[in-house]
Amino acid sequence: MEHEHSILYGPVNALWHSVQHRFAWDIPEHVIMALLVLVISAIIFPIFASRIDRDHPGPFQHTLEATVAALKDLLRDIIGHEGDRYIYIIGAFTVFIFIANIFGLFFFLQPPTSNTNTTFALSISAFLYYNYEGIRRQGLGHYLKHFMGPVWWLAPLMFPIELIGNFARILSLGVRLFGNIFGEHTATGIFVGLVPFVVPWPMMGLGIFGAFLQTFVFIMLTMVYISGAIAAEEH
């Protein structure tokens, strides 16, 4: 928590430097941690999926079924009847961001989302995805037309403002996730440096709550942006 590097930074970089001598730089912390998130989710979920039991579901199965049902309900609420096809991308964001945020609670790991590189990668991916969906559904011309606003004579004013607002979504999604996780991680680290025993617990509780909340807000906003991008055909 107050450590600067996770437990994997030393070994992975020792391996990296022993295997190749062309690049002198170290693999950065957040890359190692993000790959660890990927490895963990690539191990847990396929093993779990092969053990789904319809008659005697265990607790993990109940939890995941409840999560998937809640995500599908949210998708249907926000996007409408088209919502179910986006469960895969939204589920991917949820799993990655949640596990990444939870890394902040372990003293031997660092959350990859406490680094702007990871959070901007996530927000740029979400941005490209919803624009791609909008362009694919409506065609480029029609998609750009809905930036122009309701009446044609407002278009020179509305178009730059809408365009800037659209690109500002990258910044807002990325900085929100980064600021929350980095701030809570740093504050917990300071508390641990001051009084290592009982005092960090409220901050860590806030960290758990923040991990859930930031995941929820990220996927909620992505869903809202997707619904905004594909919506005009529903008029």
Place this chain on the structure above:
Amino acid sequence: MNKRIILITAATLLFAASAFAQAPSAGAAGVKWGVISAAFVLGIAAAAGAIGQGWAISSACEGIARNPTAAGAIRLAMIIGLALIESLVIYSLVIAFIIQAK
């Protein structure tokens, strides 16, 4: 009550004018403007964020009290609203981190 608040705020701000006594140091061993402005930025952002979120929560509580069956939807809207307001405070926190090193 209102007048008293205005009077006390004005008196506090007037005390800040004594900072001008340190101004002509050209920054080398002088006033650390980065640290001072970071503190101000965060204080103002936290105050404004708290007022906005307090208003949001009070409206949500009132809505739930009037219509308990809509509690789920109201709670959802409240959580989203709180997260969005909080994100503005977080932007100020990030700026404060950046400028406090200068």
